[in-house]
Amino acid sequence: MDLSISKKISTIEKNYILDLLSKGTRIDGRGFLEYREIKVDAGPMLKAEGSARVYLGDTQVCVGIKYDTGTPFADTPDEGVVTAMAEFIPFASPMFESGPPDENAIELARVVDRGIRHSDLVDKTRLVITPNEEVFLLFVDIYFMMHNGNPWDAASLAALCALKSTMLPVLENKEINGRKVLVPVGDPRPLGIQDYPVTLTFAKIGEHIIVDPGLMEELIADARISYCINKNGFLTSIQKNGAGTFTTEELIKTAKNARDLAPMLQQKAKDYVRDLSTM
Amino acid sequence: MPLMPEKLPEKIFREDGLRLDGRTPDQLRDLRIEIGVLKTADGSAMVCHGKNRIIAGAYGPREVHPRHLAQSDTGILQVQYRMSTFSVGERKSPAPGRREKEISMVVQRALEPVLFLEQYPNSTIDIFIQVMTADGGTRCASITAAALALADMGIPMRDLVTGVAVGKINGKPILDLSDKEDKWEEGAADMPVAVMMNEKKITLLQLDGQVSMEEYEQMLNMALEGAKKIYEMQKEALRKKYNSELVGR
Numbered sequence: 001m002d003l004s005i006s007k008k009i010s011t012i013e014k015n016y017i018l019d020l021l022s023k024g025t026r027i028d029g030r031g032f033l034e035y036r037e038i039k040v041d042a043g044p045m046l047k048a049e050g051s052a053r054v055y056l057g058d059t060q061v062c063v064g065i066k067y068d069t070g071t072p073f074a075d076t077p078d079e080g081v082v083t084a085m086a087e088f089i090p091f092a093s094p095m096f097e098s099g100p101p102d103e104n105a106i107e108l109a110r111v112v113d114r115g116i117r118h119s120d121l122v123d124k125t126r127l128v129i130t131p132n133e134e135v136f137l138l139f140v141d142i143y144f145m146m147h148n149g150n151p152w153d154a155a156s157l158a159a160l161c162a163l164k165s166t167m168l169p170v171l172e173n174k175e176i177n178g179r180k181v182l183v184p185v186g187d188p189r190p191l192g193i194q195d196y197p198v199t200l201t202f203a204k205i206g207e208h209i210i211v212d213p214g215l216m217e218e219l220i221a222d223a224r225i226s227y228c229i230n231k232n233g234f235l236t237s238i239q240k241n242g243a244g245t246f247t248t249e250e251l252i253k254t255a256k257n258a259r260d261l262a263p264m265l266q267q268k269a270k271d272y273v274r275d276l277s278t279m
Numbered sequence: 280m281p282l283m284p285e286k287l288p289e290k291i292f293r294e295d296g297l298r299l300d301g302r303t304p305d306q307l308r309d310l311r312i313e314i315g316v317l318k319t320a321d322g323s324a325m326v327c328h329g330k331n332r333i334i335a336g337a338y339g340p341r342e343v344h345p346r347h348l349a350q351s352d353t354g355i356l357q358v359q360y361r362m363s364t365f366s367v368g369e370r371k372s373p374a375p376g377r378r379e380k381e382i383s384m385v386v387q388r389a390l391e392p393v394l395f396l397e398q399y400p401n402s403t404i405d406i407f408i409q410v411m412t413a414d415g416g417t418r419c420a421s422i423t424a425a426a427l428a429l430a431d432m433g434i435p436m437r438d439l440v441t442g443v444a445v446g447k448i449n450g451k452p453i454l455d456l457s458d459k460e461d462k463w464e465e466g467a468a469d470m471p472v473a474v475m476m477n478e479k480k481i482t483l484l485q486l487d488g489q490v491s492m493e494e495y496e497q498m499l500n501m502a503l504e505g506a507k508k509i510y511e512m513q514k515e516a517l518r519k520k521y522n523s524e525l526v527g528r
Binding site for chain 1: 280281282283317318319320323325327330332334335336337338341344359361363364365366367368369370373374405407409411412413414
C-alpha cells in the first residue's frame with residue numbers, strides 16, 4: 001500500500017471506500033470489526049527502563065519508560081507520578097512537520113495518560129521513595145515511527161507493554177561528601193502492573209462504523225471514538241473526536257464491541273516479555 | 280534530591296592493554312545496517328553501531344516548508360537530528376537542545392557535497408534522524424545512516440558519506456570511541472570525521488581536546504582506515520536490499 005498520501009483524499013477515493021463499505025468490506029479486505037495484524041517486540045530502546053514497539057499493520061510506535069525523582073503532588077503525598085508524552089517523528093509520515101508536539105500529539109498522549117490513570121495499571125504507592133518527600137516520576141514517552149492510521153490503539157498497547165516490562169532501581173538516601181544523594185542499592189525490581197487497560201478506536205464513515213481505521217479511513221472519517229477497556233471489561237476512559245456525531249445506539253453498540261475485542265489486545269500484553277537480545 | 284551520577288570506570292585500558300570492551304585500539308565496534316526500515320519515508324536506514332540505535336528517514340525532493348527557505352537556483356537539504364528521551368541514561372528533555380541543533384547543521388554540511396542539489400531548484404530534501412539509543416559517536420553513526428537513507432531514496436549521489444570517530448585516551452589514539460571512552464577526560468580527545476570514501480574527501484571534522492601534529496596525522500589515518508571498513512558494510516547493506524529486490528522480480 002502506498003503510504004505517501006497527503007492530507008487530502010480525492011473524492012474518487014472517498015467514494016470508492018464508501019462504496020466498498022456499503023458492500024460490507026474495506027479497502028484492505030478486512031471485516032468491520034477486524035484489527036490489522038499486531039506484533040509487539042522490545043524495540044531499539046536499549047537504555048530505557050522498560051520498552052515496547054508495537055506494529056499495528058504498517059503503523060509502528062515505540063514507547064520507552066524513564067524515571068526521575070522529585071517531590072510528590074501536595075494532594076497525593078503518598079503517590080508517585082506517571083506522565084505520558086507523544087511525539088510524531090516527521091519520518092513517520094509525509095504529513096508530519098518538525099516542531100514541538102501539535103494538538104494531535106498532545107491529545108494522543110492524554111488519551112494514553114487517562115487510560116493509565118483511570119485503571120489501576122500502576123500502583124502509584126509503590127513509587128514512593130520517602131513519603132511526602134521523594135517519589136519516582138515515571139515518563140511514558142511515545143514516539144511514532146510509521147503512521148498508517150489508528151495511532152491511539154497502537155500507542156496505548158505499547159505503553160501498557162512498556163510499563164509491564166519496566167524495572168526500577170531501589171533507591172536509598174545517602175550522604176556522600178556532605179551531599180545528600182539517592183543511591184541505587186541491589187538489583188532493579190519490576191514495577192509490576194495490576195491491570196490491562198487497552199484502547200480500541202472506531203471510525204464512523206458515512207453510516208458505517210469500523211474498528212482500527214487505516215490511514216485512508218481515518219482521513220475521511222466523519223468522527224472517531226476511542227474506548228479504554230480494563231481487564232474487568234469496564235470502560236476507564238472515552239474520547240470522541242471529529243466533526244461528525246454518533247447516536248446513542250451507536251455508542252452503546254461500539255462500546256460493547258470494544259469490550260468484546262479488548263481481550264485480544266490484552267492477550268498481546270500478557271504474552272509480552274521484553275527481550276533485547278535481538279534488538 | 281539528585282540521583283548519584285553514573286560511575287566511570289577507574290581504568291580505561293585493561294591489564295592486557297586492550298580496551299574495556301576487549302577491542303584493540305584500531306578496532307571498530309559491532310556494526311549492523313538495515314536499509315528501508317520505514318515504509319512511510321522515501322528512503323530509510325537503521326544503523327546499530329555498538330549500542331547506538333539510530334534511524335534515518337528521508338523525503339524528497341519535495342516542496343519547501345516553510346516557503347521562504349526555498350531558493351530559486353538550487354534545492355536545499357534540511358537535516359533534523361534528535362535524541363529520544365529514553366536514548367540516554369538520565370531522561371533527556373524532549374525539547375531539542377543546542378547540541379541537537381548544532382549536530383543537525385554539521386550533519387547537513389557533511390552530506391551536501393554528495394548531492395546534486397542544483398538539480399532541484401525550489402525544492403528540499405529532508406532527512407530526519409532519530410537516536411533511539413545513544414552509545415557514543417551518534418553524530419558519526421547518524422551520517423552513516425543518513426547517507427544510506429538518501430541512497431535508498433534513489434536520487435543521484437556522487438558517493439556515500441561514512442562517519443567514524445577517532446580519539447585519544449591517555450595519549451593513545453583509538454578508533455570508534457564507546458560511550459565510556461567518550462566521557463573519559465584524562466589526556467583525552469575526540470575527533471568525529473565524515474568522509475566520501477571514493478575520493479577520500481573529508482566532509483566533517485570536529486575536535487574536542489588537545490592533540491599534537493603527529494597525533495593529529497595518526498588519528499586522521501586511523502579514521503580513514505575505519506571508515507573504509509564501514510563504507511564496505513554500507514555498500515553491502517545496499518546490495519543486500521536491492522539485489523534481492525531485483526532477484527524477486
